[in-house]
Amino acid sequence: MNQHIHCLVSDCHYWDRGNVCKAGEIIVTSDEFGNTQPDRIDAKMANQLTPTPVGGSCMATCCKTYVPKGSEMVDKDNIQRMS
Ligand code: SF4
Structure with missing residues (x-):
């Protein structure tokens, strides 16, 4: 597929x-969760995390897997970039 x-x-x-998106996996969370959790909290931990509903607004969701190009934090979440 x-x-x-x-x-x-x-x-x-x-x-x-x-x-x-070339990430092997991503996680989407509420903005509030994304703003308060460190970079190492990401898709690899999805089955350990509590769901974060956002009250029906797409404006309150974020891609927690985002990391700026060239950032030294790229490897903090163990997500692989696919070729
Ligand atoms: S912001 Fe999220 S969905 Fe977009 S490219 Fe980055 S990891 Fe992929």
Whole structure:
């Protein structure tokens, strides 16, 4: 199965041409959770985390896997970038 996550966040380490996400896996959380948790909390820990509902607003969701291109934090979450 050929699946893509489409994303427009072009300054992310995992973003690639055609507006696709090249992360092996991602996690989407509430903004509040994303703002308060360290970078190491990411998709690899998904089955250990408590769900974070956002009250019906897409504006309150965030991709917790985002990391800026060139950041020294790229390896903190153990997420692999696919080729
Ligand atoms: S990790 Fe998140 S922000 Fe980065 S390219 Fe993928 S979906 Fe977009």
